[in-house]
Amino acid sequence: MQAGYxxxxxxxxxxxxxxxxxxxxxxxxxxxxxxxxxxVGISIWVPLEAFHWIAKGxxxxxxxxxxxxxxxxxxxxxxxxxxxxxxAWAVLRHGRTNMDVLIALGASTALVASVVTFIAQRxxxxxxQPTWFSESAALLxxxxxxxxxxxxxxxRAGAAVRELLELQPEQVERVAADGSxxxxxxxxxxxxxxx
Numbered sequence: 001m002q003a004g005y006x007x008x009x010x011x012x013x014x015x016x017x018x019x020x021x022x023x024x025x026x027x028x029x030x031x032x033x034x035x036x037x038x039x040v041g042i043s044i045w046v047p048l049e050a051f052h053w054i055a056k057g058x059x060x061x062x063x064x065x066x067x068x069x070x071x072x073x074x075x076x077x078x079x080x081x082x083x084x085x086x087x088a089w090a091v092l093r094h095g096r097t098n099m100d101v102l103i104a105l106g107a108s109t110a111l112v113a114s115v116v117t118f119i120a121q122r123x124x125x126x127x128x129q130p131t132w133f134s135e136s137a138a139l140l141x142x143x144x145x146x147x148x149x150x151x152x153x154x155x156r157a158g159a160a161v162r163e164l165l166e167l168q169p170e171q172v173e174r175v176a177a178d179g180s181x182x183x184x185x186x187x188x189x190x191x192x193x194x195x
Contacts, residue, residue, distance in 0.1 A: 020162050027155040033083065034148040041080040041141030045134065048072040052134045066118050066131065073111055073133035080140040081107055083147075103143050110136035 048069065055065045084107070087100035114131035121127055173181050175194040189195060 020166075023162070024155070024159065027151065027158060031148070031151040031155055034144060034151050037080045037083050038141065038144040038148040041076060041137065041144045044072055044076045044079070045137040045141040048076075048137050049134045063122070066121070066133075069131065069133035070115065070118055073114065073136045076137035076140050077107065077111055080137075080144055083144070084140065099143075103139060107136045107139045110139070 051065075051072075052069060055061075081104065084100045084104040087098065088104040091098045092101060110132040114133045114136065117126050117129045117131050121129075168186060170186055171183050172186055172189060172195045174184050174189070175181055
């Protein structure tokens with residue numbers, strides 16, 4: 001629990017069958033969530049990046065171009081970045097870190113630094129300083145794709161392990177010290193039993 005994971009005592013051998021639907025549902029929701037974030041992230045980042053390079057190639061500068069980049073980056077942070085911040089906060093509360101802490105920090109830093117530069121440039125300062133609006137959106141989109149793929153792979157691996165656990169028999173024959181054999185529940189098997 002201190003690491004941020006939930007734990008439950010297993011009272012019955014029926015655990016794999018009883019919770020399988022719940023675990024698979026949770027994994028499916030996570031996969032769908034990351035798929036949505038990845039698709040939204042890509043649909044924001046790719047046009048934003050294309051606009052950035054077209055504007056740069058056409059030597060277009062100014063408030064209009066920067067405002068579009070700012071809006072796209074903020075939209076990406078709002079729609080895609082929240083998943084990273086939620087994950088980062090969950091582990092930071094327990095004094096730990098994970099990759100999502102790094103991603104949330106990196107994307108947010110790029111966005112905040114770009115906003116500061118954008119505002120400073122409106123007042124005639126930091127004119128030679130670039131902004132990183134599209135990079136913030138890119139980081140969120142690309143890592144979301146990775147999470148989407150990872151959650152699908154984890155769900156498939158977890159399903160395979162659960163299916164393997166379900167192959168364990170419910171009843172076993174325990175051989176007593178006198179040689180007699182008794183049929184018992186698998187949950188009743190104890191260390192040292194001969195089965």
